[in-house]
Amino acid sequence: MALYSEAGLPASYVALPFADWKARPQWPAVSLANTDPVEDLAPHLGRLRLIILEFPKFSDGRAYSQARLLRGRMGYRGELRATGGVLQDQVAFMLRCGFDSFESEQPGFGDALARARTLFSVVYQPAEDDQVPAAHRRLQQSNAAAS
Amino acid sequence: MPDTHFYRYDDYDRTLVAERVEQFRDQVRRRLAGELTEEQFKPLRLHNGLYLQLHAYMLRIAIPYGTLSSRQLRKLADISRKFDRGYGHFTTRQNLQLNWIRLEDAPDALAALAEVDMHAMQTSGNCIRNVTADHYAGAAIDEIEDPRIWAEIVRQWSTLHPEFTFLPRKFKIAITGSPNDRAAVRVHDIGLRLWRNPQGEVGFEVIVGGGLGRTPMIGKTLREFLPRDELLAYLEATLRVYNRYGRRDNLYKARIKILVHEVGVEKMREEVEAEYAATRDGALRLPVGTIEAIARQFAPPDLPPRPAISGPVEAQRSSDPDFALWLKSNVAPHRVPGYAIVTASLKPAGSPPGDASATQMEGIADIAEAYSQAELRVSHEQNLILPHVAVEDLPRVYRSLAALGFAEANVGKITDIIACPGLDYCALANARSIPVAQRISTHFASLARQHDIGDLKIKISGCINACGHHHVGHIGILGVDRNGVELYQISLGGDVDFGRTALGTILGPAVTADKVVETVDAIVATYLDAREDGERFVDTYRRIGAQPFKEQVYGPL
Amino acid sequence: MAKNLSGDLQVASANRLVDGMVVWLDEAGQWTDRLQHAAVARDPRGAEILLERARAEAFTVVDPFLVAVIEDEEGTIEPLSLREKIRASGLTFEAIAADAVRYA
Numbered sequence: 001m002a003l004y005s006e007a008g009l010p011a012s013y014v015a016l017p018f019a020d021w022k023a024r025p026q027w028p029a030v031s032l033a034n035t036d037p038v039e040d041l042a043p044h045l046g047r048l049r050l051i052i053l054e055f056p057k058f059s060d061g062r063a064y065s066q067a068r069l070l071r072g073r074m075g076y077r078g079e080l081r082a083t084g085g086v087l088q089d090q091v092a093f094m095l096r097c098g099f100d101s102f103e104s105e106q107p108g109f110g111d112a113l114a115r116a117r118t119l120f121s122v123v124y125q126p127a128e129d130d131q132v133p134a135a136h137r138r139l140q141q142s143n144a145a146a147s
Numbered sequence: 148m149p150d151t152h153f154y155r156y157d158d159y160d161r162t163l164v165a166e167r168v169e170q171f172r173d174q175v176r177r178r179l180a181g182e183l184t185e186e187q188f189k190p191l192r193l194h195n196g197l198y199l200q201l202h203a204y205m206l207r208i209a210i211p212y213g214t215l216s217s218r219q220l221r222k223l224a225d226i227s228r229k230f231d232r233g234y235g236h237f238t239t240r241q242n243l244q245l246n247w248i249r250l251e252d253a254p255d256a257l258a259a260l261a262e263v264d265m266h267a268m269q270t271s272g273n274c275i276r277n278v279t280a281d282h283y284a285g286a287a288i289d290e291i292e293d294p295r296i297w298a299e300i301v302r303q304w305s306t307l308h309p310e311f312t313f314l315p316r317k318f319k320i321a322i323t324g325s326p327n328d329r330a331a332v333r334v335h336d337i338g339l340r341l342w343r344n345p346q347g348e349v350g351f352e353v354i355v356g357g358g359l360g361r362t363p364m365i366g367k368t369l370r371e372f373l374p375r376d377e378l379l380a381y382l383e384a385t386l387r388v389y390n391r392y393g394r395r396d397n398l399y400k401a402r403i404k405i406l407v408h409e410v411g412v413e414k415m416r417e418e419v420e421a422e423y424a425a426t427r428d429g430a431l432r433l434p435v436g437t438i439e440a441i442a443r444q445f446a447p448p449d450l451p452p453r454p455a456i457s458g459p460v461e462a463q464r465s466s467d468p469d470f471a472l473w474l475k476s477n478v479a480p481h482r483v484p485g486y487a488i489v490t491a492s493l494k495p496a497g498s499p500p501g502d503a504s505a506t507q508m509e510g511i512a513d514i515a516e517a518y519s520q521a522e523l524r525v526s527h528e529q530n531l532i533l534p535h536v537a538v539e540d541l542p543r544v545y546r547s548l549a550a551l552g553f554a555e556a557n558v559g560k561i562t563d564i565i566a567c568p569g570l571d572y573c574a575l576a577n578a579r580s581i582p583v584a585q586r587i588s589t590h591f592a593s594l595a596r597q598h599d600i601g602d603l604k605i606k607i608s609g610c611i612n613a614c615g616h617h618h619v620g621h622i623g624i625l626g627v628d629r630n631g632v633e634l635y636q637i638s639l640g641g642d643v644d645f646g647r648t649a650l651g652t653i654l655g656p657a658v659t660a661d662k663v664v665e666t667v668d669a670i671v672a673t674y675l676d677a678r679e680d681g682e683r684f685v686d687t688y689r690r691i692g693a694q695p696f697k698e699q700v701y702g703p704l
Numbered sequence: 705m706a707k708n709l710s711g712d713l714q715v716a717s718a719n720r721l722v723d724g725m726v727v728w729l730d731e732a733g734q735w736t737d738r739l740q741h742a743a744v745a746r747d748p749r750g751a752e753i754l755l756e757r758a759r760a761e762a763f764t765v766v767d768p769f770l771v772a773v774i775e776d777e778e779g780t781i782e783p784l785s786l787r788e789k790i791r792a793s794g795l796t797f798e799a800i801a802a803d804a805v806r807y808a
Contacts, residue, residue, distance in 0.1 A: 061313025
């Protein structure tokens, strides 16, 4: 399994499975199943440097919601890693949901990751990345035109 | 692109569609080169509308809220000729299906669609599907607000939504802007009903967990009144709860209706409202400027005053019985006096319901351009609508539609059958539905008889997935397979009109294909014998119950 | 008289990847659009082998599977199930457009 990380933590950084981590919540790295409640991490987010979320199959999309909650509402700023069914055709969605590191077995994944940020220059909805939704860009344009 | 009276793409929309086409082109290339397995590729092609059916790939083209321009319809005709076999099928979700697409041609077909600001994004797969709306929107006499404004807002929010592309199952949203729900909102995953509260504010009733298929359910009210500008935040909350907690262990228990059923609507509401409380004041709150910019695009066309009564129309009404019947069944009142809403019936007797050839599509596009502000609608009953026809123009429109074979005076009548493609096309089907529809419509072809029978909706599905909406047919017919023999299960009393939603009840044992017509005959005869003044079929059924029908169909018990 | 009361006669079928057309595996291990050219397995062991061969040749098709058929005296093959009959011979009604082909 190759690691593609923009955050730079080494691959050997040990993450505890959620049940074990709950007994040692000061540990700065945890891995969650996609049925584990991300809300439980809230009091410890300042200490956490790595959270790993799992896609048991690439078609099981629960970790997208977990990622958005962690990045968005809960304000997590450490490394957020996707593992499991991680394929290049979904990586653009993963980036938008706030993942910044990926474990994938797929050949060509690294190249696809590099291209993924420029695959879509227009997005319609806000997410956890810095792409501005079309509706906002339109408003900015019409405000600028009006002034 | 000429001005339309509905949403017009700008460079942002066009760029997104173009980038999507290029992404899919590359995915097809990789699949054909063996770089992607079918398992990896299947959701990608489904998310671009491409199903693998019995004979070939089927492309389901999105027609957002069932609205399209003459120019767009002409392009669909062109695409059906260039990439398919010269015809298409209008569906119960206001989309168009082409049945013989080659995978290697699909990217070019999508590129052709993009030329007229159309696409096939998310018309399949476990994602948010085409948002459907009242096919009379913007023209209906009873409309509170045009639901398509909101359908377009939801369309954009849901397109390539990074969090909701791999839901437990498909997700279907329908919106009505009128108390007479013509969008079947109570049998959708989410139904939205615009209404005006006692304070005079317009907002949404949010209905959740409706659906047909294996476990048909009528949706429950999640939120009585939701202010309009909070719509996206509320939908995002609902979808997030569904994405997190919807079942993924069993394909047949994965829709949101099952989640609502299993946890109860109160618990569902609690979860959604808690999630919504956290999202409501964020980036999804719709600025007034955004809503207004989109609403402006749906501003009704400037319809010049025309006389409400036309001498020639009245003259033809008296002299031409077929035209008189057509006026009764296929023409509905318009909010602007002097205008009317015309339904082109795609159900000529003996024909596959909802199908149109490329030539017919071009023909009706021309009629729309000349007489209906170059705009058409697709109804979820598989007909086409000309929404803005001047009353004075009705004779010309009738004549032009008749030349295409689309002027049969049967809208809402017994031969206005809704049928899924069935086993002739569909890999999921257990039995054929189109030949059954053809036999029924041929048998009841007489217009006078149809109008005597009155409003009676037959809906036929070839399998339990219920794409023919048989559960909500006045007469519902479900094709089943028993030991290799096609059998048809009849249900009565379903409904989805006039704000009333009801699921049909099975009448008795399934009948063989050759007995379907005489079964329907017996049911109709029972109704005609028992009906009291002005009762429609479904009203008589509700009054007298199933027993008299059972006896007529199966013999005295 | 049709043979295959016990369902032992099988052919292998799939849809062609590039265009979705219905195809069957022939004796040479090629995918043909003519049912009458399909390789017929005559017993359960033969059917297993046929399916394995089909899967080995699956690069150009989607999801091969076995289809039970009958064979008359002249050797004409016909599928047992209605679904497979329709896959083999096309729509059972006149499609709306004159150029919608009903194929043999």
